Amino acid sequence: MTVLADDPTAAAVLAAVPCYPVPPQGRSPALDALRAARAGRGLAIGIDGVMLVLRRPWLELDFPITTPLSLHVPYGSTGACRAELRCGLIPREHLDHILDHFRAALPNEAAAFVLWNEATREFAVEFPVIDEATPSRLVYRTPVPQPDWHVLCDFHSHGVGxxxxxxxxxxxxxxxxxxxxxxxxxxxxxxPVMLARLCADGMFLPLPRSPFSGDRHAD
Structure with a gap:
């Protein structure tokens, strides 16, 4: 087996974000394992370019990050772009609760988080500690999730702006x-008007659908 780095720290870093060529036929056990993992990330390289494969307990993301390769390589296709919520859609009542909280905070800005429990599969809303809130400025603290809990959504309002x-x-x-x-x-x-994006590895990606059940853009 080829050693990618002779420095142990560098080798560990490269192992944390592996890079796999896609075979021209058949399957790649390594890529299949990454795509089935509870959590992890890596890169798939195919004739159609490089794809980020990112997994979290609540998220499955396959996203192309380059254009197709211009050179001839004996690789297969990385597959289709996809973004799926493993946790399912967030109940609409949580969104309504957050919007009510934001309206009550007017004219100041406000914040909220939606969390998901991997063991029980329940959702919860948490309002963070606010260090400063004005009609044009908000400083708040991201919650530290307890075991089995994960931060899904980070909300903040711009008040009447x-x-x-x-x-x-x-x-x-x-x-x-x-x-x-x-x-x-x-x-x-x-x-109100809402803008949403998926933050992943430094990229800001448009959401293909609303993460909330019952939303007019959810289906």
Whole structure:
């Protein structure tokens, strides 16, 4: 077996994010194991480019990160892009509870998290410790989940202002795997407006569907 690095630390880092070529026919046991894993990440290389394979107890993500290779290689296809919630859709009542909390906090901004328990498969809403809240600024603390609990959604509101992801949001979300949601126009008759994205390995990806049951964009 080829040794990829002679430094033990470097070897451990490379092993944590393995890179697998896709065979031109048949299956790859290594890729199958990664895709079936409870948690992990790696790269699949095929004729159609490089794909990130990311697994969390609540998430299955296969996302192409390059264009197709321009050179001839004896590889197969990495497969289709996909993003699936292993935990299932979040009950709509949790979203309603969060929006009620945000309205009650007006004119200030507010925050909330949706957590999921891997053992019991239940969802919960947690309102974090707020260090500062004004109509244009919010500083809050990300909860530290108890065993079996995972942070799914990180919500914050922009009060009566528009919904958008700021450069501060980008910096905060760059090293997390979660669904980030910002809510705006809470005081507007046509509101609220929500923007959502999947944060994964420094990428901000559009959600193919709403993560909440009963939402008009959920199906």
């Amino acid at each position: 528009p919904a958008f992801f700021s450069t501060t949001d980008d910096a905060d979300d760059a090293h997390a795997t979660k669904i980030a949601i910002v809510v705006g126009w809470l005081g507007d008759p046509g509101g």
